[in-house]
Amino acid sequence: MKKSNTTSVMAAVAVLSVVLLAGCTELPGRQSANNELGKNITEDVQQNIGEAVKQELGKAAASVEQAVQDTATKVVDEVKANSISKELSLSKEIGSASVLSMNNAVGEIEVTSTTGDQINVSATILAHNGSAHKADRQKILDDAEISIDVSGDTLKVSTNSKSNPKKDLWTWAQDKYGYSDFSINYTIEIPTRMDEYQITNNVGQIRLRNLDGNYRVVSNVGAIDIEGANITGKSTLESNTGSIRMDIAGMKSDSRLKATTNVGSLNAVLADGVKCSLVAKSDLGQITGVEGGKRDVNGGGPLLSLSSDIGAITVE
Structure with a gap:
């Protein structure tokens, strides 16, 4: 597979970033992490936070994928309607x-x-x-x-x-x-x-x-x-x-x-x-x-x- 097709990947990453930064998806453990600022965080806690972030990003990725599929379906229907x-x-x-x-x-x-x-x-x-x-x-x-x-x-x-x-x-x-x-x-x-x-x-x-x-x-x-x-x-x-x-x-x-x-x-x-x-x-x-x-x-x-x-x- 060609890994040089960066446009779609970067677009997806950009959408995920917007979703998360806008606060549309609350990251589990974020508030507790803020309360622990200045303290030593154990490796176990770091791992749990990392997994939580990854899961939320995965959910956002699924939403992006579905949106792309829905848009593609709509475009295909419009194209068929105006084709011979x-x-x-x-x-x-x-x-x-x-x-x-x-x-x-x-x-x-x-x-x-x-x-x-x-x-x-x-x-x-x-x-x-x-x-x-x-x-x-x-x-x-x-x-x-x-x-x-x-x-x-x-x-x-x-x-x-x-x-x-x-x-x-x-x-x-x-x-x-x-x-x-x-x-x-x-x-x-x-x-x-x-x-x-x-x-x-x-x-x-x-x-x-x-x-x-x-x-x-x-x-x-x-x-x-x-x-x-x-x-x-x-x-x-x-x-x-x-x-x-x-x-x-x-x-x-x-x-x-x-x-x-x-x-x-x-x-x-x-x-x-x-x-x-x-x-x-x-x-x-x-x-x-x-x-x-x-x-x-x-x-x-x-x-x-x-x-x-x-x-x-x-x-x-």
């Missing part, structure tokens, strides 16, 4: 491919498993309102097509221009019309025998359902939601700004999963039979379900690492 759209679909035999690769700029991605040997891709392009490019919007939609390219064991899904298939739709539209203000939402069904998912989304939610294999998922701005996952490789889930939710059905003995966020909560739900060794760390945020930051589940097993700069961590 086009639906695309394409199916293709996957052959010997075992890796799904995607790199999307703006939009939502949902991937689920299916029987058979075909990948089925549906895409909705939303061209946002731009008074200076009303005529160009329709031309861009008319020139769009889904591409499913196979290279070795990798299956790459993208949306390109019919006029220039080597360029993704955003790059082509910007070069030709000076306009690329649109999003692409994907719904994808892949055969169950595929076992690696390399998915990057710059802005938008990623949802993966009932997939077995190795996860390499990155979201810059947007939540990651994993359901019914069977982890079989060295997997990573990374979000700069956005929560990560994991519903884990199983982990192979030689696998591991590392989930990290800069600003955003992490929630892991483990099926009853899952064996793993949990490690959890949050710089600003409460940790629930992992006492002391470490816990062996069902006797321990492959590593499940959860880390957040700003955000709560919960394990169920």
Whole structure:
């Protein structure tokens, strides 16, 4: 994950500072600390105060995260209301491919498993309102097509221009019309025998359902939601700004999963039979379900690492 994305982190820290300094959140133990000025404070008291401050900052961080999500939802709704759209679909035999690769700029991605040997891709392009490019919007939609390219064991899904298939739709539209203000939402069904998912989304939610294999998922701005996952490789889930939710059905003995966020909560739900060794760390945020930051589940097993700069961590 790129740690250079300091704008969102600094913004969140600034908001937290304003909340606390304004007195909106009363820090537990602050009055008693004032009464003890000039006296020696024991290490135990210092530690308790530090934990209290951290918990209150975590609560404020959760409020900031929710506010960001609410604002994002409102913006998305407004954008949809003023957009024109086009639906695309394409199916293709996957052959010997075992890796799904995607790199999307703006939009939502949902991937689920299916029987058979075909990948089925549906895409909705939303061209946002731009008074200076009303005529160009329709031309861009008319020139769009889904591409499913196979290279070795990798299956790459993208949306390109019919006029220039080597360029993704955003790059082509910007070069030709000076306009690329649109999003692409994907719904994808892949055969169950595929076992690696390399998915990057710059802005938008990623949802993966009932997939077995190795996860390499990155979201810059947007939540990651994993359901019914069977982890079989060295997997990573990374979000700069956005929560990560994991519903884990199983982990192979030689696998591991590392989930990290800069600003955003992490929630892991483990099926009853899952064996793993949990490690959890949050710089600003409460940790629930992992006492002391470490816990062996069902006797321990492959590593499940959860880390957040700003955000709560919960394990169920």
